[in-house]
Amino acid sequence: MPSNSKLPSSRSARDGRRNALVWCGVIICTLLTLAVIIVGIVIFVGYLVMHPRVPYVSVRNAQLDRIQIDHFNGFLEIQVTIIIRARNGNRLAHATFLHSNYTLSFEGEDIAQLVAPAFEVSKNSSVDFNYEVPSSPIPLGPEQADQVEAGFNKDLITFGLKGGARVRWKIGRLGPLEFSCHLDCRLHFHASNLSYVPSSCTSKAK
Numbered sequence: 001m002p003s004n005s006k007l008p009s010s011r012s013a014r015d016g017r018r019n020a021l022v023w024c025g026v027i028i029c030t031l032l033t034l035a036v037i038i039v040g041i042v043i044f045v046g047y048l049v050m051h052p053r054v055p056y057v058s059v060r061n062a063q064l065d066r067i068q069i070d071h072f073n074g075f076l077e078i079q080v081t082i083i084i085r086a087r088n089g090n091r092l093a094h095a096t097f098l099h100s101n102y103t104l105s106f107e108g109e110d111i112a113q114l115v116a117p118a119f120e121v122s123k124n125s126s127v128d129f130n131y132e133v134p135s136s137p138i139p140l141g142p143e144q145a146d147q148v149e150a151g152f153n154k155d156l157i158t159f160g161l162k163g164g165a166r167v168r169w170k171i172g173r174l175g176p177l178e179f180s181c182h183l184d185c186r187l188h189f190h191a192s193n194l195s196y197v198p199s200s201c202t203s204k205a206k
Contacts, residue, residue, distance in 0.1 A: 053089040058202035064189040079135040102163030
């Protein structure tokens with residue numbers, strides 16, 4: 001009759017191997033958890049030290065250089081200057097602005113594209129772009145002509161400005177980051193003296 005004396009020792013060996021595997025899994029999970037915690041602490045401390053800020057664009061100033069309506073031919077002639085500022089508030093990182101493109105409109109009609117090549121803004125600095133829209137005849141329908149006349153009577157001429165840019169900057173060793181800056185606002189001018197009515201027009205989060 002065969003002996004079963006080896007069965008308990010065999011079962012004990014299997015249980016020992018299983019326990020060893022379980023403990024190895026526990027140790028690996030613990031090490032991974034500690035690594036995640038350490039990385040999180042490093043990122044948080046780096047954020048506090050570097051205090052990164054998202055670069056943004058805004059309308060710094062504007063001037064309506066000329067506005068004249070031709071009632072006989074139904075045309076409007078304007079010349080306007082818009083100063084758009086690109087701001088980088090990061091103390092330790094340069095920022096690159098790409099694909100800067102803005103559309104200037106009047107009474108629902110696009111009248112000019114304001115574009116700029118890629119450019120860099122130094123850390124904790126800003127760059128101003130003077131966009132000059134030359135005088136050009138804008139055809140007006142009857143309703144648009146009436147709206148222009150109403151604007152003259154109210155001493156308020158309004159343009160629309162929409163567009164933006166992509167900005168890229170680097171925070172320490174976290175690698176380059178990209179963010180879209182968007183503008184969508186209305187620019188108001190006094191018809192009597194052509195001066196700009198200051199208003200908030202910025203992509204900066206409020």
